[in-house]
Amino acid sequence: MTVADLARLKQQFIERYGGTEEGLRVYHAPGRVNLIGEHTDYNGGYVFPAALTFGTTMLARPRTDRTIGLASTNFPAAGRISLDGIAYDPADDWMNYPKGVVRELQAMGFDLGGGADILYCGEIPNGSGLSSSASIEVVTAFGLLELNGHKTDTVEIAKLAQRAENEFVGVKCGIMDQFAVANGRRNHAILLMCDTLEYELVPFDSGAYKLVIGNTNKRRELADSKYNERRGECEQAVRDLRRAFPDLELLGRLSVDEFRAHAHLIGSETVRRRAQHVVEEIDRVRQSVDVLRRGDLAAFGRLMNASHDSLRDLYEVTGRELDAMVDAARSVPGVLGSRMTGAGFGGCAVSLVHEDAVETFIREVGARYAEATGLKADFYVCSIGNGVERIE
DSSP states (O other): OOHHHHHHHHHHHHHHHOSOSTTOEEEEEEEEEEOSOOSOGGGTOEEOEEEEEEEEEEEEEEOEEEEEEEEESSOSOOEEEETTOOOOOGGGGGGHHHHHHHHHHHHTTOOOTEEEEEEEEEOSOTTSSSOHHHHHHHHHHHHHHHHTTOOOOHHHHHHHHHHIIIIIIOOOOOSHHHHHHHHOOTTEEEEEETTTTEEEEEEOOOTTEEEEEEEOOOOOTTHHHHHHHHHHHHHHHHHHHTTTOTTOOOGGGSOHHHHHHHGGGOOOHHHHHHHHHHHHHHHHHHHHHHHHHTTOHHHHHHHHHHHHHHHHHTSOOOOHHHHHHHHHHHTSTTEEEEEEESSSSSSEEEEEEEGGGHHHHHHHHHHHHHHHHSOOOEEEEEOBOOOSEEEO
8 A cells, every 4th residue: 555545545534533643543454365275274284375465454543432433445334333232233244344353352351442443445355265354353453452552462363353253253264364464474475284373484485476366256155155065074074084093183183195094984985085185285285385495486386286176176166267267377378386265166366477477477367267257357466465564
C-alpha cells in the first residue's frame, strides 16, 4: 500500500467515524501462499507456506464506551458491537471473523479497554484461497493487543485466531493459514510442523524466477464440504492403520516406507488413496527444503508438479478450473513448476516462472484458461513479505 493509498484510507476512516488522526494506528497482516504441502496440516504433517506482500490493512483508534466499530472498504456490511455481548450472527457476514477474535481475546483475560473503531482494507480476493479470513483474524488480534498495551506473541496470536475460526465462525481449518500470516518473514518460507508448531524459517532465494499466482476466479463452493469429507477419510485411514500402529493418532506420524508396508490394512481403496497423498506430500515438503537449500529450483519445480498431480489423482480436490490453469502454465517455456494452492475446488494456482517469461505466461495462460473454462483469470506476480506488523 502506497503512502497516497494510506492517506486516502485514513480520510475514509475519519469520514466514517469522525474525529482526527490522533490516536489512529495502522496495522498490516499479509495473505499467504502455500508453496507445497497441501491437506497435510490437519494430519499433523509439514507445510511450507510463505507470507505475501499484500494482505489486509487495519486502521484502529481507541474508544471509551466499550464498543467496537467494524467497517471495511471491501464489503457494504458494517456495524457496532458491544464488548459486553458478543455472539455469532449470520447477518453480520464478514464481521463474525473479527467478532470471534474479540471473544477469544476476552476469554483469555485480555482487557480491551473502551473498545475501538476499526476500518479494514483487504487486497486479497475473497474465495481465492490466499487466506483473507486468516489475515483479518490475525491483524485484529495483533492490533487490539498492541492498541491496549499487551504483549503481541505471534505464535499465540495464530493459535487464538484459529480457535476463533474453528469455534466461533464454525470453519474447522488447520493452523497453517493463521501461523503463516502471523509469523512470516520477507524472502523466507516457513517449514511448519502443524501438530507441534515447531517451525523454521527457510530462505527462499528464487533468483531470476518469480512466484506467479493465478486466480481461477472460480469460487470454492465445494471446498468446505469436501474439506470435512477428506478430513473424515483421513481419520478412517488412521483407525484402519491402528492394527499395525496401535497408538497412531495422525497420518503425519508415518514415514513413506511404513505407510507402503501397511497400506493394505486400509479397507477402502478411496481412503487408501487419500492417505497415500498425505504421507507422500509430507515427504515432498521435506525434499523441498533440501533442494532449496542446495539452490536447485528445477527440482523444487518438479516437486510442485508432483504435488498437484497427487492432489488431482489421489486426493481429488483440484477440479476442472485448477487443472486447466496448471496444464496451461506447464506448457509455457520458462515455467519450472505449477500447482494448486489452498483447499482446492477453485481458488489459486502458484507457478515458478522465469522473469523473462512472466508477460508471456500471463498472456498465454490467461488465453488458454479462458478458452478451456469460459472464465477470466487474474494474475499476481508476488514477493514474499513479513507477517503481521504495525505500520509506523
